[in-house]
Amino acid sequence: MKDDPSTMSCAEFQAQLPDLIGSGKNMADHPHIQSCELCRTLLADLETIAEAARQLFTNVEPPDEIWEHIETAIKNEETSFRHS
Numbered sequence: 130m131k132d133d134p135s136t137m138s139c140a141e142f143q144a145q146l147p148d149l150i151g152s153g154k155n156m157a158d159h160p161h162i163q164s165c166e167l168c169r170t171l172l173a174d175l176e177t178i179a180e181a182a183r184q185l186f187t188n189v190e191p192p193d194e195i196w197e198h199i200e201t202a203i204k205n206e207e208t209s210f211r212h213s
């Protein structure tokens with residue numbers, strides 16, 4: 130069966146890998162990962178890279194907070210203007 134995940138080839142699996150990772154599913158549960166050591170190693174490497182990327186992004190302020198700072202700055206500005 131062509132669409133059966135447990136019988137797919139490594140090439141088929143790796144072609145779907147970006148979508149699978151993007152979908153947020155637990156990759157360790159994938160039948161191909163459980164039966165194929167090669168792709169398990171590949172996935173471990175990818176997860177290391179993804180983890181490193183997440184660490185980089187935690188140093189960047191999320192946009193929501195930036196807008197809050199801007200809003201606060203504008204409000205402070207208005208307040209000091211009214212009081213002067």
Ligand SMILES: [Zn+2]
Pocket residue numbers: 138139140142161165166167168169
């Ligand atoms: Zn494989």
